[in-house]
Amino acid sequence: MKRNGQVLLTVEHITKQFGGVVAVNDVSFDVNKGEILAVIGPNGAGKTTLFNIVTGILAPSSGTVRFNGTDITGKKPYQIAQLGMTRTFQNLEVFTNMSVIENVMTGAHRNMKTSFLQAGLRVPSVKKEEKAVEEKAMRCLEKVGIAHLAYERAETLPYGNQRLLEIARAIAAEPALILLDEPMAGLNDEESRWLVEVILQLRKEGLTFVFVEHDMETVMAISDHIVVLDNGVKIGEGTPEEIYRNKAVVAAYLGEEETVC
Numbered sequence: 001m002k003r004n005g006q007v008l009l010t011v012e013h014i015t016k017q018f019g020g021v022v023a024v025n026d027v028s029f030d031v032n033k034g035e036i037l038a039v040i041g042p043n044g045a046g047k048t049t050l051f052n053i054v055t056g057i058l059a060p061s062s063g064t065v066r067f068n069g070t071d072i073t074g075k076k077p078y079q080i081a082q083l084g085m086t087r088t089f090q091n092l093e094v095f096t097n098m099s100v101i102e103n104v105m106t107g108a109h110r111n112m113k114t115s116f117l118q119a120g121l122r123v124p125s126v127k128k129e130e131k132a133v134e135e136k137a138m139r140c141l142e143k144v145g146i147a148h149l150a151y152e153r154a155e156t157l158p159y160g161n162q163r164l165l166e167i168a169r170a171i172a173a174e175p176a177l178i179l180l181d182e183p184m185a186g187l188n189d190e191e192s193r194w195l196v197e198v199i200l201q202l203r204k205e206g207l208t209f210v211f212v213e214h215d216m217e218t219v220m221a222i223s224d225h226i227v228v229l230d231n232g233v234k235i236g237e238g239t240p241e242e243i244y245r246n247k248a249v250v251a252a253y254l255g256e257e258e259t260v261c
């Protein structure tokens, strides 16, 4: 079903083969600006492979990815990040030997004007810019609710707060789109509820999200649109209500669960 909105990301006929395995098979879908889109599917469905193709970690065997009007197929991850797409990983990727705020500042540095030489010389303009970056990092920590931990070492944070830290670092880069790979994994109920609130608030502020998630309660609660993969093939897409009633989707989940919810 066609939905209204301005398209931000287009995945067009993406296929990825690993030897004889077709991990992603001719998958197409759009992500609209301001939308929360979930990619779901049983284990081995091709979700991570698809994420890795969209973010430039893997090149597709065929097909095209367009972001904000630019063909990004085959571009390097850092080039895609510069265009305004960031991601978090299934396994936490925080710099454990840095403070919490320094971690977030690494995300914000993408937009700094300072050259390495200027930074080394510590000229006044650099100090001013560093200060601005630190303030911005603090605002990002406030948005995810862990500003009070800014000067703690990242490794001392419990798992749930490290996940929030990753999200603060992602938003510090001022992306248009954030991809979250299983954001709810390892979180308890209270942490999951808070992360849902954070995501919904960031969406209100104009961010677009694509996320891979096994936690169906979260998927059904916050997604505007859901894409379902099974064995590399897109077997359905639609609103949570449409997915809930989609027989092919329910059948793909049988054996794992009785229904998708």
Ligand SMILES: Nc1ncnc2c1ncn2[C@@H]1O[C@H](COP(=O)(O)OP(=O)(O)OP(=O)(O)O)[C@@H](O)[C@H]1O
Residues within 6 Å of the ligand: 018, 021, 022, 023, 041, 042, 043, 044, 045, 046, 047, 048, 049, 050
């Ligand atoms: N580097 C690789 N080499 C060979 N096969 C791979 C590789 N990466 C993924 N695959 C295969 O591609 C298929 C899709 O894997 P993928 O990890 O994308 O699925 P997934 O939906 O993310 O699964 P999960 O929910 O378990 O993380 C699987 O059959 C997997 O074994």
